[in-house]
Amino acid sequence: MKRQVTGLIVLIVLVAFLVWGVMLIHPFGYPDASDMDDYIIENAQEETGSNNVVAAVLFDYRALDTLGEATILFTAVMGVLLLLRASKRKKETS
Amino acid sequence: MLTKIVRTVANQLILFIVIFGLYVIVHGHITPGGGFQGGAVIVSGVVMLLVAFSSKELKKSLRERVLSIMESSGAVIFIGLAFAGIGTVFFYNLLVGTPIFGRVPAIGPGPGDIWTGGVIPLMNFAVGLKVIAGLSAVVLALALFSGGEEVEE
Structure with a gap:
């Protein structure tokens, strides 16, 4: 009984915080500060020569982020291959 | 290994899947898509081959060494x-x-x-090479790992 009451109070507080946060969001499609978006939309084709502005952001303006993404992929592949190869070798020797 | 019908259909379909994936990679700077997406499309074709044929059959044509060289060269092109x-x-x-x-x-x-x-476009190509080789190696390693256990039991 006591645990249920505590759970109910925690639930109400969390839901209140969630509703509060949702009500604070600015209207959809109207960001507060759009300087960066406007700059990229207006200048991306001229500066990078790419018609696909998403590709221009991914591989030119925010390419360092893509480098991190590629590193994550590389690390994941390396980890899977290392783990599975090590387990295979252990099975062969034992 | 599945029936002959499935194997034949997969053999014919892999060509179109690879062509579509290469199209998505090469046109990454014009149309929606890019290296990651096109690479994932091609790897879905590899998974189809893995389902149709056995993993040991596929291992003969997709060597782990070649895949790791492909992935590393993609990373080197990107960094270069x-x-x-x-x-x-x-x-x-x-x-x-x-x-x-x-x-x-x-x-x-x-x-x-x-x-x-x-x-x-060059970076899209490098990332596509990386994704194709990396995800194919992961899928193949997982299939070989679980397939080997089945044979032992």
Whole structure:
């Protein structure tokens, strides 16, 4: 009984915080500060020569982020291959 | 290994899947898509082959060594293109305005031109190579790992 009451109070507080946060969001499609978006939309084709502005952001303006993404992929592949190869070798020797 | 019907259909279909994936990679700077997406499309074809044939059959044509060399060369091309522009900044798009992928399209919506984008098409190609090789190696390693256990039991 006591645990249920505590759970109910925690639930109400969390839901209140969630509703509060949702009500604070600015209207959809109207960001507060759009300087960066406007700059990229207006200048991306001229500066990078790419018609696909998403590709221009991914591989030119925010390419360092893509480098991190590629590193994550590389690390994941390396980890899977290392783990599975090590387990295979252990099975062969034992 | 599945029936002969499934194997034949998979054998014919893999060509179209690979062509569509290469199209998505090569046109990454014009249409939606890019290296990651096109690579995932091609790897879905590899998974189809893995379902149709057994993993040991597929291992004969897809060597782990070749895949790791492909992935590493993709990473090296990506980093090399990033360092190529270090005279200005890291990841500077230095090919805009040159004859190679250097045309600048008209501002606004347009049909697009394959020879635009500077280093973006090359980086898409490098990332596509990385994703194809990396995800194929992971899928193949997982299939071989679980397949080997089944044989032992």
